[in-house]
Amino acid sequence: MPELPEVETVKSTLQERLPGLTICGVDLYLPKIIQTPSPEEFCRQVAGKTFLDVGRRGKYLLISLSRGLMLVVHLRMTGQLVYTVTDESRSKYTHLIFHLNNGHQLRFADMRQFGRFWLVPEADIQAVKGMKSLGVEPLGSEFTxxxxxxxxxxxxxxxxxxxxxxxxxxxxxxxxxxxxxxxxxxxxxxxxxxxxxxxxxxxxxxxxxxxxxxxxxxxxxxxxxxxxxxxxxxxxxxxxxxxxxxxxxxxxxxxxxxxxxxxxxxxxxxxxxx
DNA sequence: AGTCAAACCTGGGCGC
DNA sequence: TGCGCCCAGGTTTGAC
Missing domain, CATH: 1.10.8.50 (Helicase, Ruva Protein; domain 3)
Structure with a gap:
């Protein structure tokens, strides 16, 4: 699914909603989507953190959290990251739910199960697979x-x-x-x-x-x-x-x-x- | 360096 | 209806 324009659109729609909201709980149904740290550590570390900012690099979403943490998401082919206002029933493709302190949720759904999450200290973002070797941003000033x-x-x-x-x-x-x-x-x-x-x-x-x-x-x-x-x-x-x-x-x-x-x-x- | 196939998954569409 | 096949927005890995 998502190439640069799609990831950019997800970024801007989430940027309008997430900053200032706090994660009060996590439901993880498909542990393998968490690349780092361990699924247990991921859930533990992310709880209580506040969304600060949503960015993008290539096809990666860069979601900065309080305490210097960075949540990196790659949607691969069929991943969807959706701010869910109502308490909808969970589809069988919903693999991760962040419960937010305003009663709403941020859900990750992915039919083909290729999408991946990383949670790293902001300074260690280059440790995310594929990030270090990424080429130029085609809409940035380096692309001439x-x-x-x-x-x-x-x-x-x-x-x-x-x-x-x-x-x-x-x-x-x-x-x-x-x-x-x-x-x-x-x-x-x-x-x-x-x-x-x-x-x-x-x-x-x-x-x-x-x-x-x-x-x-x-x-x-x-x-x-x-x-x-x-x-x-x-x-x-x-x-x-x-x-x-x-x-x-x-x-x-x-x-x-x-x-x-x-x-x-x-x-x-x-x-x-x- | 370049090229290819396979792997990770599930489902849709088509021909028979 | 069902089976078998090909296709699918991405990326990594390993072989030649």
């Missing part, structure tokens, strides 16, 4: 045309797997990579070091544009994704290639095709993307 040009020049790998590589750019996933490549007119199999300056520019702008529009649309809900209030996004209505095989390209009319690249689907237009 100059950076992209330089990096592409030194790599021979194909564009699709490269853009999915979180140690290169943090936050892109299958949907937004395919959409960005289509907007840039670039074939997913193009070797990175074969792009001319005009193409690098097009890719740079397409990446930023598609992520910004995704955030403006409050994320893409293909199936499971909902934000921190349980609401679906709208960007699925704007997709030009993702999961549209056989349907006409909105730019040239040719049917969208699907390729298998490195075990992932790649949707693209054979007319527009070279």
């Amino acid at each position: 045309l100059n950076f992209l040009e330089k990096e592409l020049k030194t790599r021979r790998t194909r564009l699709k797997p490269l853009l999915l590589d979180q140690t290169f750019i943090a936050g892109l996933g299958n949907i937004y990579v395919d959409e960005a490549l289509h907007r840039a007119g670039l074939h997913p199999l193009r070797p990175a070091n074969t792009l001319n300056p005009r193409e690098v520019g097009a890719l740079f702008r397409a990446i930023r544009e598609v992520l910004e529009e995704g955030i403006a649309g409050r994320g893409t809900s293909v199936r499971d994704y909902v934000d921190g209030t349980g609401q679906a996004g709208t960007f699925q209505e704007k997709l030009r290639v993702y999961r549209r095989s056989g349907r006409p390209c909105i730019q040239c009319g040719k049917p969208i095709e699907r390729l298998r690249i490195g075990g992932r689907s790649a949707y693209f237009c054979p007319g527009c993307q070279r």
Whole structure:
């Protein structure tokens, strides 16, 4: 499910609600989702802490708690972190419930059970698996045309797997990579070091544009994704290639095709993307 | 360095 | 209805 725009939307919806609330109890139904510390320690340490701030790095949610603790959450494919106002009955996919001191709850549900939690001292955040090696934030100031040009020049790998590589750019996933490549007119199999300056520019702008529009649309809900209030996004209505095989390209009319690249689907237009 | 397959899980959709 | 197959927004690991 969640790529950068979805995690960003969860972040902002939770940021509007959690800060100032205190965790008065935890129900953990699926201990394996807790990566560190032990499930028992996790529940013990988190109890009594107050939510201070909700942030994001790549596809990780960074939730700072009182006493210098950081709760790190990765939603992976089907994870949902939802502030639940009513005392709804628990679905079989709800694996963790934080009880809040205003009578409401923060629930984590995940059909495929891939999502993970870490609780670490704020200073030790680099100890979270994958965090230290994360690449640049594509909407941040380190991601520049100059950076992209330089990096592409030194790599021979194909564009699709490269853009999915979180140690290169943090936050892109299958949907937004395919959409960005289509907007840039670039074939997913193009070797990175074969792009001319005009193409690098097009890719740079397409990446930023598609992520910004995704955030403006409050994320893409293909199936499971909902934000921190349980609401679906709208960007699925704007997709030009993702999961549209056989349907006409909105730019040239040719049917969208699907390729298998490195075990992932790649949707693209054979007319527009070279 | 790059490429691939498999693993972690559950469920939806399709053909027969 | 049921079976078997392929697919799924992510990431890690290990092999070549």
